Amino acid sequence: MPGLSLNDLSSLPIETEEPEFEVDWVLVYDFSEIESSEAIEEFTTLVKDLETVGLQCQVRHGYGLSVLVLLRVPRNLLGNEVYRSRYVEYKRLRPIVHTRPIGDKSTVVKAKSSAEALRTVYHLVTWTHEQGGAGVTANFGQWTRIRSSFPPHEAGATRKLLGRLARKMVVDMDDLDRINDLFGEKVAFYYAFIQCYSLFLIVPAAAGILCWIFGEPYSFSFAIFLLAWGIFFTEYWKRQEIDLSVRWNVRGVAALKVNRPQYTWERQDVDPITGQVRRVFPIYKRLARQALFFPFAILAGLALGAALAATFFLEAFISDVYDGSTEDHHWALSYLPTIILSCCLPFILSSLTSIASRMSEYENYRTNDDYDLAQTRKTFVLNFVVSFLPIFITAYIYVPYGNRLLLYFTPSSWTAAIKVLQNLQIDPERLQQEVISLSMTGQVMSFGEEVVVPYLRGRASARWREYKRESQVSRSMHMRKDSEQTERTFLRDSPHESAMLSRIRWEAEADVYDVHEDIMEMCVQFGYLVLFGVAWPLMPLGFLVNNWIELRGDLFKLCEGSQRPAPIRADSIGHSIAALELLTWLGSLSTAALAYLYHGEQPMSQIRLSYLLLIVFISEQAFLGFKLLVSYSFSIIGSQVVREAESKRFLMRKTYLETFSEEAASTSQEELARIHSTGQRSEDASRTEKGAGSQKDFRATTGTKARNLRDGPDVQPMKEGSREEDDYQTETAQRFWESKKEDQMSTVEAGARLIVALKELHQHRINHMPNDDVDKSK
Incomplete structure (x- = not known):
C-alpha cells in the first residue's frame, strides 16, 4: 500500500x-x-x-x-x-x-x-x-x-505512523494531528499529554543528576525545585489543552452531554422551564450505590496494609533475625518480599479496577461525562491506595516506629527474635529502596502487562484459533460429502478476502483499548515524582527514559494489540487534570515532610513534631502562593492560538456586517431613484421588493467576498446528490x-x-x- x-x-x-x-x-x-x-x-x-x-x-x-x-x-x-x-x-x-x-x-x-x-x-x-x-x-x-x-x-496508515515515530526522538504537532485524524481527539490528547510531560521531565532529570553527583537525597533545594516544577507543569498543561482544543476545533465539546444507552430510568418528569421530558433515576438510590465504594476502598486498603506489614516483618526477620546458611545470597533474600510485592501490585490494581468499573455501571449514570467522572475518581483512589500507600507507611510508620511495631506483633514465644528486635534500628535508606523498587518496578511490570503480554497472547491465540478452524473445516468436509458445497461456500474464505478477514477476526478477539488507563498511569507516575521524588533524585531520569518507550509502546498497543476505539471527541484529558492538581498539593506536604525527616544524619528520636508541622504549613502556603502567581502569569500572557481564532471570528463578523451595510445602502439609493422616477409606491410593495433584492444581491456578493472567511480553509467543495x-x-x-x-x-x-x-x-x-x-x- x-x-x-x-x-x-x-x-x-x-x-x-x-x-x-x-x-x-x-x-x-x-x-x-x-x-x-x-x-x-x-x-x-x-x-x-x-x-x-x-x-x-x-x-x-x-x-x-x-x-x-x-x-x-x-x-x-x-x-x-x-x-x-x-x-x-x-x-x-x-x-x-x-x-x-x-x-x-x-x-x-x-x-x-x-x-x-x-x-x-x-x-x-x-x-x-x-x-x-x-x-x-x-x-x-x-x-x-x-x-x-x-x-x-x-x-497502512498505522504502520507508517509507527515507523515514523520509531525514527524520531520527539513527537511533533504533525504527528499528533495524524493520531487525531486516525483515532480521534480523546486518544490524541493522551499522546499530547505524555509528550508534553516527557519534555518537561528533561529539566528535573538534569537537576536530579546534579543533585545525585554533588548533593544528597532529601535535599531541601531539590524539594523546592520539584514543588515549583509540579505547579508550573500543571498550569502549563491546562493552557496547552486550550490550544489543542482550538487547533482541533473541539473547544467546548465537553459541554455536550451524551446519554449512555446503559442508563435506566424509573420515572419521567417534565421540566417546568423548558417543558422537556426528563427520564429520572432517584438520586437517593444512586447515593446508596455510590456509598458501597467506601467500604470496598477501605477493605482494599486494609488488605494491602496487612500484606505490606507481612512484607516488612519478613524483611526484618531475614535481615536481622534469620541466621541461615545462605550468607552469600543474604542481601537478595532480604529484598525478595518487596520484589514479590512490587510484581504483584499491577495485577492487584488491575483486578480492583475491574471491580470498580462494575460498580460504576451499577451506579447507573445518565451521561458518559458523569460515568467518566465516577470511574476516574474510583480509579484514582485505588491507584493511590495500591501505589502510594506502601511508601507512606514506610516513610511515616515503619522507619520511625518499625522496631516497636514489630516487637509488639511478635509472639512472646519467639524469644530469640524478641532479643534481636529490642536492639533493632531500621535504616532510613529503607525508604529510598522502597521508592526505587515500587516506582521503577511498577513501570516495567505495567508495561509488560499492558503491551507485551496482551500482544503475544493475542497473536498466539489467533494463530491457534485459525489452525483449529481450518483443520475442523477440512475434516468435516472430508467426512460429510453431502454438505461439502454449503461448507465450501460459507466456511472457506475467498482468496482475495482472506487477508482482510484474518485481521478482522484477530481484532475481534483483541482487548478493547481504554485510554483512561494510560492517562491514569501517567498520573500515578507524576504522583511518584511530586510525592517521593526528593528521596531519589534520579527518579525523573528513569521516568524520562521510561516515557520515551512508553509512548511508542502504547501506540503499538493501540495499533497492533487492541481493537480500534471509537473516535470520541474531547477537549482535554478529562477529570484526570484534577488528579494532577491534587497530587501537586499533596506533594507540597509530603516533599517538605520527607526533606525534614530524612535530611542529614539526625536520628528519628530527635525529630520535633512542632517543627515538622511548621515546615509543612509553610510549604503549603508557598505552594498556594506560587500556584496563584503562575496561573495569573499565564492568564496575562494568554494564548496566541486563541487570539488568532478570536481574530478570525471577529473578521468574519465584521465582513458580514459590512456586506449587509453595503447592500442596505445600495438598496436605499435604488429605492429613492425609483420613487423620483415612478412616484410614490405602496409601503408593502416597497418592503417586499427591498427584502427580495437584498437577499438576492447578498447571495451574489457574499458568495465570492466572504465565503473563505466564513467557512475557513478546511471546508471542502459541496456536491448535491x-x-x-x-x-x-x-x-x-x-x-x-x-x-x-x-x-x-x-x-x-x-x-x-x-x-x-x-x-x-x-x-x-x-x-x-x-x-x-x-x-x-x-
Missing part, C-alpha cells in the same frame, strides 16, 4: 487494511448459547435494524459459533450525515462550530478525517431509533450477544458489497445458512472427537 500523508488521510474518509473493501464497522454476533432458530430470528432483526438506517451489510464466519457482520455506509449517506452533524453543532445554544456550514438537508460533504467519518458511522450504529441510528450497542439490551463492536484498523446513490472507491469494493445482488441472496439468508452450517459443523465435531478434546462452547 502506498504511503499516506496527512492530506491523503483527509481525502480518504475511511480506509482499512485492505482499503478496496471499504469495511467501515464490524459487529461480532455470538450464538453459541442459543439454538439455530432463535439465532436466525435475532440475526434477521439485527440486519433489518442496520439496513433501515441505510447501512450495507455483509456476513462472514468468525471464530467458533460466531459470525462477523461487516458494515459499510454508502458514501453519499455518510457525507450527508457528516454535514448534518456539523450543522447540529452550529445550531447549539453554545456552538462548537462558529461558522454555519453551507448547504441544505440534502448536502453531501467529505469528512475532514478518518476519525470524523468513523464517528458518524459509530452514531449510525449505536444511536437509538429516535436519534436516527440502528440502536445496536454491544453487550447491552437486546444485543447482549453482540460480543464486539469496533471499526477495523487502517493498517441522492442518499441512495453510492460512490465506490474501487471495483473490488463494488464487487464485495454488491455480491449478494449477483448471487440473488440477501444478507439475512446468507447469515441464516451460515449459522446453520456452523451449528452443524460444531455438532459434527462433538460427535466425532474424543470427549477430552471437545470445547462445548466453541
